[in-house]
Amino acid sequence: MTRSEKGRHHERHDPHWVEWLTGILSAILVIGMLGWIGWETVTREATPPDLTVRVLTTERTTAGYRVAFDIYNTATTTAAAVTVVGRLAEGGRVIEENHVIFDYVAAESKSAGALLFENDPAGRTLDIRPAGYTEP
Amino acid sequence: MTDRAADAENHVGRFLTGLGRGVASALFLALPMLMTMEMWYLGFYITRERLLLLLVVNIPLLILLSHRIGFEETFTWRESVRDATIAYGIGILTSLLVLAALGLLRGDMPASELLGKVALQSVPASIGAMLGRSQLGRGMSEDDDGTETPYHSELLLMATGALFVSLNIAPTEETMVLAYKMTAWHALAVIVLSILVMHGFVYAVSFIGGHELQPETPWWHAFVRFTLPGYVVALAVSVFTLWVFESFGNSSAVEMLHSVIVLGFPASLGASAARLIL
Structure with a gap:
């Protein structure tokens, strides 16, 4: 008291x-x-960001297709402004390319996002990969 | 004029002054949040369950604050509840008014967005309204002679101070950026700094409203009984606000802990300021 x-x-x-x-x-x-x-x-040793993308689902939307994915950062450093590029290819030729930017993918964490395509990814080659980041 | 009529008029006058002070301090203390971009966005994306929880948690804190410093001297809990309701009302109206004046509420927005923006801001604004009497009104010295604060009230007052400061800082992106930038060493330093500043604030630097120990009490008694529990309360409030504002996302436990420690620094200052002011 x-x-x-x-x-x-x-x-x-x-x-x-x-x-x-x-x-x-x-x-x-x-x-x-x-x-x-x-x-x-x-x-905990400081390791530079190590980014991997795992595609989850592909769904039809009103105007096209949505590909949802998780991005993992397995390192002990956070990455900022992480750009993820998605390329839709048919017969070795890229027919559509889109990108999305994550503000942050925290250390030893995951973030979720989605890319939107006009063409149906089914039956075509879809490649989604992290393209770059900055230090926060 | 009879004595009774004069008395009633005097009473109404004091009540209106109290309301005025409430609006003034709600404006003064909540304006930083009313003018923070993240708070506007939170108004529409915050989960409704979490917003509701924040709005409900605010009620007992307001009642406790009112019991200590209400618009008028409150002696019964019934009067405290009445004054807490008035403060919440002032908080809602002030938020509505300021957000509308700043052009943040427009007729073409969905009703849930309008409601969310005003409801979220009404929490800090209502605490601000309640603090009005202690901050802008007359000092505490004349009416708190010889009052005793039970231990749980002391902890709840600290929680209120921590919540108010957390609401200022938790929605900003800086909290997360700092957590991302800091290493474990920085985190350790912030913890030690928070605890030292918290203890020093209340016991060492002799502010008005500061706390003194009886000469026969060793310093670590107050450290264990008040400062450490106060820091844990501040951390708990930080966890709560970060969770309400969905700042944790899918971060790992270590990253979450870092952001709690970052927010715990201002929150612990808020907690110790509450012990001084209230």
Whole structure:
């Protein structure tokens, strides 16, 4: 408990045991968090962004086709302005090319996005790959 | 004029002054958020369940604040609830007014977007309205002689301060960018800095409203009983606001922890400021 007098507050010398329990639990949480981060400083080496794309589904939309995909960053550094290019090819000739930019793909994380095509990707060769990034 | 009529008029006058102060401080304290682009966008893309949760969580915090510093001196919880309702009302009206004046609400927008924008802004604006009396009105010194704050109220006051500051900073892109840029060493430094500043703010630098220990109490008593729980409260509020604003996305646990630590820094300052001001 805290006693307030004339604008100053005085902590009581004989607190309830709940205050100590809360304090000790908080200390355990904070020390746990420091331990976790401390562990990261020792074990986590900074590796440049490593990006891979996994195509999920192709669906018809009103005006064409939507290809949904996840992009994974397996490295311990975040990539910014990640450009993903999708090329739709038929018989070795590119008939449609689209791209999308992700603001961020966080370290050891994934982001989801989609590319939109006018032509049906079914029966054609679809190649979706990350084309570049900047450091955040 | 009879004494009773004069008394009633005086009462109405003080109530209107209180309302005026509420609107003024809602404007003053919520304007940074009303003029933040991310907050407008959140108004339409924030999940409705999370928005509802934020709006509901705000109610007990407002009631507690009102019990401490309401528009008028409130003695019963019923009066606190009434004043909290008024503050929420002021928050909604102020947000509506300012957003409309800034041209952010237009007739051709879907109703859910209009509602979302105003509802989201009404949370900081209502806390701002409630803080009006303590910030812009008369000081606390004359009416809080000898009051005792129960431990759970002290923690809830810290949560309110942390929430208010978090709402300012959590929606911005900078929180995530800082988390992405920082290494584990930076994270450690921010944690230590947050805790030190938090303890120093309340106990060391002798602000008005600062806290003192009795001479026989060792310093680490207050550190364990108030500063560490306060920091955990600030981190919990940071997790809550980041989750409400969907800033976590599909990030890994380490990245999430980094963003919580980044936001925990201003949130812990907000928590200790609440202990000083309220």
